């Protein structure tokens with residue numbers, strides 16, 4: 076099969092890293108980039124030897140099969156819809172969108188163009204350690220799942236000096252919290268169903284320059300009755316390297332970061348082999364999955380827009396639950412679209 080020709084939109088830290096990952100994937104050829112900022116565009120054009128566009132003109136380039144979207148959180152909707160309308164296969168970074176109208180528009184467009192391959196960048200679903208934990212949960216090694224927790228704790232105060240949108244448009248429960256929330260949804264969904272309710276508390280102490288609350292603890296309930304806690308904190312100082320804590324407790328066993336404890340072990344627990352415990356991530360396996368889905372015509376990617384929309388709806392409900400001090404139901408995206 077001939078190489079897939081790829082165009083990358085948005086050249087911040089994330090988009091530049093994806094340019095490298097597409098360039099080093101043997102089935103891809105990075106052919107173009109699109110970026111508002113002339114200096115970032117020029118740097119990528121020079122570094123990768125590709126065509127440079129400033130915005131949506133990249134979608135008129137008939138040479139391009141695949142568009143990869145790395146624009147700010149609140150600028151995912153328009154590029155995604157336009158790229159699908161232009162007939163491209165589309166990758167879009169997480170969070171799918173950062174408001175309700177955005178996810179509705181994106182899922183409607185996604186369903187309309189269901190023959191094109193679409194993947195949302197919930198990167199944790201591609202980590203080897205997390206893949207292993209999911210297998211143990213699905214195979215019943217831990218018994219019936221009772222409680223899960225994960226957190227996104229990251230000192231992101233440096234971002235206020237980088238991009239204004241990261242101060243006034245980013246919502247921590249969506250920008251960072253969606254990683255941990257999506258991880259728990261994905262790990263448990265085949266045995267517990269999806270999350271149905273949320274209660275929460277939040278405050279604004281840790282990073283006051285941001286507009287939205289920067290510390291939030293959310294409590295979710297799954298369809299099976301299992302419960303989960305997702306904590307998100309954007310500052311102050313935290314130890315490095317930063318990772319995603321994960322604990323999963325079942326009736327027969329538990330995983331707490333790199334420790335596994337099974338029924339009958341008494342006070343003992345064992346270390347999960349070190350090679351498996353790697354909560355950091357690399358974008359190459361995610362790109363490889365996307366490319367493989369395009370090559371094989373598989374539109375049921377590991378993170379479809381419809382699935383990622385459910386993470387966004389659960390995160391929005393979490394933020395609202397904290398502000399209203401109420402327990403809220405989490406709507407289903409298809410009911411939201413049809414309403």
Ligand SMILES: NC(=O)c1ccc[n+]([C@@H]2O[C@H](COP(=O)([O-])OP(=O)(O)OC[C@H]3O[C@@H](n4cnc5c(N)ncnc54)[C@H](O)[C@@H]3O)[C@@H](O)[C@H]2O)c1
Nearest residue numbers: 085086087088089109110111130145146147148168198238
């Ligand atoms: N999966 C992950 O772990 C991960 C990590 C970091 C960032 N991200 C996501 O990646 C996205 C980008 O993050 P970032 O930190 O690189 O942001 P950034 O602000 O540094 O970069 C975004 C770039 O997009 C450009 N842009 C905006 N609108 C555009 C348009 N219409 N056409 C072309 N270019 C446009 C901006 O000029 C900017 O250079 C965000 O959605 C973020 O949440 C994901």
